[in-house]
Amino acid sequence: MGDNDQRSACHECDDYRISRRTLLRGVIGIGATTALFGTTLVQTAYAAAPVGNVLVVVSLRGAADGLSLVVPHGDAAYYKARPNIAIPATKLLARNGFFGLHPNLAPLMPLWKAGRMAAVHATGLPAPNRSHFAAMEELEDADPGSAARIGWLNRLVGRDSSTNVLRGMGMGMSTPITALYGPRATVTTASVDDMSLAGAQDNPRRTTAMRTTWGAAPGEIGRGGRAALAAVNAFAPVRASAAQPANGAKYADDDLGRALAASARTIRAGVGVEVIAVDHDGGWDMHTGLGTLEWGAMLRASQSLSQNLAAFYTDLGSRGDKVTLVTISEFGRRVKENANYGLDHGHGNVMFVLGGGVKGGYYGKWTRLAATDDADVPVTTDYRSVLAEVVTKRLGASTATVFPGFKPVTVGAVR
């Protein structure tokens, strides 16, 4: 971070102060080289024993461009580095003196205005890693000191003696993500309807025969077979529930929409789900054709994201107060656009935190961007600090269990 700190002469701080009087309220000891953005007020005590709270983690795979989603219009380098794809400040939503949201996030504005949506900028892995795959592994394993392939969501749902098979789920996917890998059994399913045993509805012998086959079957396949038979039972209330989204929620007709609709239905059915992982393979890896406000991949991806997240909270209604949703990417993208209206792999990114317990607004320390070919968004907040805040305050988990050896810093986005 040394170089980045050097560059940060804090012009942006000045810009920001002009328009955002709340800047320094409640913030103590900010260094001269960085500024803290946020609506941090007085830290309120949180309820000691959260019950029935749910965490939904939406992974924006391929890596979203955080600078397009939450635009630092107050940083001149953003416009210098992106002559073709930068979004004009006048088009931004929820604009303050420094940041603004992509116009396609309009469906989320009711949540934003209600103070139920936070954007934490310049988050990411502690060191740059431009490989999708290595970055995803590191991000989701989240235990750099250990060679064991255990994901942070697996540690989270395995933190105590709970044996509910549906406590941790991957929704809308057939292959469990790395964050769910590990010794604690979790359930990954493509849809609600998939959670049934073919042939068992009208034939009780079927289940008996399957128990004979799978009861002592060895290896991973044996564990998989037994988990499937157990999960079908536990999931029955969800299958019996209404498939129609509630409160007139309108999801997009895409994978993310289906996964979030299934998640809301599962949460409503009260089967004890606590953690749901959802993937958004929404074409975020925009090396080419990220585009502008008239055309391109960012329009499509941001529309899907915002419409679906908004529909999810509409669907949940008042239950949404118990459900906290976090978005995450394996890395951010380069500051400077390439020759194809696209962006190569970068480092820092934005994380959105929505719903239950969220204190809305912009968060994160900002270091002035550079407009050079290789410039990244410098990471000032380890992504684990954001996640740690959610899992400790909302789920009552300990940071030491979920992120071994990690010392989080306070972000302030969750109460």
Next chain:
Amino acid sequence: MSEARAAAPSPAAALPATLHHTARTLGKPAAAVKAAVYQPISILAPEDLHLVNRFTGGWTPALGRQIAAAGGAAGWFAQQLSASAPDTFYQATAAWWTSNTASTSTLLARDRKKTEPIWEAVANYERWCLARRIHSERQVLETMTAFWENHLHVPAEADAAQYFRASYGKTIRALALTSFERLLQVAVTHPAMGCYLDNAQSTKKAPNENLGRELLELHTVGRESGYTENDVKNSARILTGYRVDVWNTWNVRYDPTAHWTGTVKVLDFEHPNTAADGQAAARAYLSYLANHPSTAQRIARKLAIRFVSDAPSSELVDRLAEVYLANGTAIQPVLLELVDSAEFRAAAGAKVRTPDEDVVATYRALGANLRRPSAATPAANQILWQTTALGMRPFGWPRPDGRPDQAAAWVSVSRMLASFQIHQDMAGGWWPTAGVTYVQPAARLPIPTIAFGDFVDHLSRSILGRPATWVLTKAACDAIGCAPTTTITAAHDVIRWKMPRLLTVFLDTPTHMTR
């Protein structure tokens, strides 16, 4: 492996007396009451079944006869590796779908006219791959084609790459048993890969890093080789020039004006790269990468994970890597070394079948024969949706690292339940129904009158290539409500309407779902 799969002997008290009796007598061929009539079909020795399970779409009695005709598994494997082996099914089925033999301009025209949207053309290529994996006589070639198509992965839904996808796959197949260097040279410069990883639009002014990076990270040396971000940049620079005029004329050409010139260095590779035509530099670079020890390790490990176990020993990987390097990246010597290893022989049943492998194996196990698609929803087309239902069509993995190949990825609740559903659909002949020939229930009776226990053994040999175990026999009894001694004829419920229930007992097993 059947020993490992069978449950440990249970206390006799847990076993119905009739079942206990049969379980014992089943172990003695040509014994017991019905033995005079029931003749078990011949199956392979366990080690040969293991080879077959790893290098084909799955056991069939017909395959057993081919292996016998070849003088055994080793002779059969050598035949399969030979370039001159007959390839009739591939040739005969290339025209089952127009798109698989069409040029890019034809694909474009058909896409524009909506006679065949491009996604459908790619879907047809995947269907052809699945049909070949079921029925091709070149089973080992199809297996290796699938391996390389996954290693050098270009997803089915990769926008511009779709117009070149079938061509890409056929190119890989033609080289799948040659050398990795030949494969790499052709794959990396192919317009499908260029379009997918953006090299087709890369310029000398701003080389696009996508392919240059994945070439190092995924296709060849891997991150452990220690390349730097500067190496990635140079990798991208070397590859500039292989252009496709996407979404316009679609011309594929090497454009010297787009090639970045100047000295390049990647790891220990250096090239002056002075010529505007950088193809020689690119060839030298790809050759260097293919022959790099880190690439040897990467390919060796990937082969070992595919064909041996999820966690192969470093000794085996090292040995395969040595053979790879000693033979100029030739593939066949590595495969022969692999199947000759004790580690391979000890790994029977240790791999979970991926979704596409499950569907292919299910067709083979049931003796379901695809026909040329002509009906509205023929099986040869529906088969793609069957793999989708299981969570992964052949080239559906959305990222360039190719679909995972270890058990943890393929034993999710969703996948297990979806497999059970597909097994039932096919056991009943309920989906797909058109363009496929299923074995009729009565035709599964080896003799007109047979004890249920013997019938289970017969089906186990036909479907799974091995004798019935105690657990399998018990599960069949549970599923149908028969005892092993129950007499089965064509008039019995098992034949008249319960056959789907019985067949799922064989398909919904760890045995069928592993290889």
